[in-house]
Amino acid sequence: MxxxxxxxxxxxxxxxxxxxxxxxxxxxxxxxxxxxxxxxxxxxxxxxxxxxxxxxxxxxxxxxxxxxxxxxxxxxxxxNSAPQRKRVESARALIDELVEDVLPRAQSLGVSIEIQSLSDGEINVDAFQMRQALLNIVTNAVEAVDERRRRDGSGATSGADVQIVSRVVPTSVWQVSVADKGVGIHPEDESRIFDPFFTKKERGTGLGLSIVYSVVVAHGGTVEVETGGEGTKFVVSVPAASGPEVQGAR
Ligand SMILES: Nc1ncnc2c1ncn2[C@@H]1O[C@H](COP(=O)(O)OP(=O)(O)OP(=O)(O)O)[C@@H](O)[C@H]1O
Ligand SMILES: [Mg+2]
Structure with missing residues (x-):
């Protein structure tokens, strides 16, 4: 990968x-x-x-x-440029909320989502922006699984189609990974997926991931992509607290 x-x-x-x-x-x-x-x-x-x-x-x-x-x-x-950071008591609760938004669509497509919280805790982020950014990633994951099913038929898979893992290292970093068993991203598209208006979907705007990118950069974080034939994994890391001593934390 x-x-x-x-x-x-x-x-x-x-x-x-x-x-x-x-x-x-x-x-x-x-x-x-x-x-x-x-x-x-x-x-x-x-x-x-x-x-x-x-x-x-x-x-x-x-x-x-x-x-x-x-x-x-x-x-x-x-x-999206200026995040309004506020204390969010539980990172896990924020994930639960955004997954609730995408669940009706996922269920109607028969795509299963699993949430795992390795360590929960308090974070200091713009909850609205981060929820939107992660929702865009999870929505893409659901759509990628659906696309693969349409292409290959619905063969049995073990485990969830989309797996979200959240981990808070107190006052240091909040890391969320979203792994899907979808179609994967073509190597030639990989450098373009974060560009505004880049889309391969009939009804896509191509703005989902550019919103992700600008939100994560504005939070002083990073986003990484791993992709291949077996699906795609996005890893978002943002500082868990906004104090000067942790601004550059990764
Ligand atoms: N998890 C994923 N698996 C496979 N391809 C992906 C994944 N996430 C993004 N992509 C590719 O990146 C492109 C850009 O994604 P982005 O979210 O920015 O726009 P979109 O999903 O096409 O449109 P919109 O978000 O407006 O519905 C997608 O069209 C798709 O080709
Ligand atoms: Mg999208």
């Missing part, structure tokens, strides 16, 4: 520049998109008795909603 740290100053610079561009684009697109959505719903009401035309309007509405998701994610990606 290949093992690679994703943190790189050039990438961070590139992300900041792209973030600024995304912010101005998002702003320009949002207003007309809002009107389109409104007019489209009105149109759908009027077309209630004409199924063929209603179908066309629904397709337009779907496209509008996808665009809206791209915009919402872009804005979030940009807003």
């Amino acid at each position: 290949e093992h690679q740290s994703a943190i790189d100053p050039e990438r961070t610079k590139r992300l900041i520049a792209m973030g600024e561009m995304a912010a101005s684009l998002a702003h320009e697109i949002r207003n007309p998109l809002g009107s389109m959505e409104l007019f489209c719903s009105l149109l759908k009401k009027d077309l209630g008795t004409q199924p063929d035309l209603l179908y066309l309007a629904e397709q337009i509405h779907k496209g509008i909603r996808t665009l809206d998701r791209v915009i919402a994610n872009s804005l979030q990606f940009v807003r």
Whole structure:
């Protein structure tokens, strides 16, 4: 399995520049998109008795909603720069919460998720940002397992499809790994997965991992990727406390 740290100053610079561009684009697109959505719903009401035309309007509405998701994610990606750190009593509880968000989708796809907390404890992070970042990683893991099942059929596997392991070293580091038994990442894509808008999914925005990257960098942490034929593992490490003596802890 290949093992690679994703943190790189050039990438961070590139992300900041792209973030600024995304912010101005998002702003320009949002207003007309809002009107389109409104007019489209009105149109759908009027077309209630004409199924063929209603179908066309629904397709337009779907496209509008996808665009809206791209915009919402872009804005979030940009807003991520300054984490508001607060004391979070239990890292484990934060993981439980975010897994609850993805569980309905995972269950409907038949993907199992296991959470293991090697050592729980207090952390000092922006809970909203970290929850979002880890949710993006777990969502990708679930989607990768689903993609593999579609490709290979649902053969029996031992253990959970997605395994999350959390470990808090008090006042030093909080490490979370998310390992999946999914399709894996092609070697030629590995350097691009954190780029904004890089996606191989039909309805993807390609912003999930760029949000992960900017959140982790803003927390002074690292993210590593290991991937191969047997799936993918992301390892996120952030300082568990924000005091000066532990800022650089890894
Ligand atoms: N766990 C994983 N296994 C396999 N491929 C992955 C995994 N995580 C990410 N990828 C690849 O990296 C790409 C970028 O991921 P990212 O989360 O940034 O965007 P996305 O998932 O395509 O779109 P969105 O997050 O908006 O749904 C994915 O399209 C996929 O090809
Ligand atoms: Mg994603």
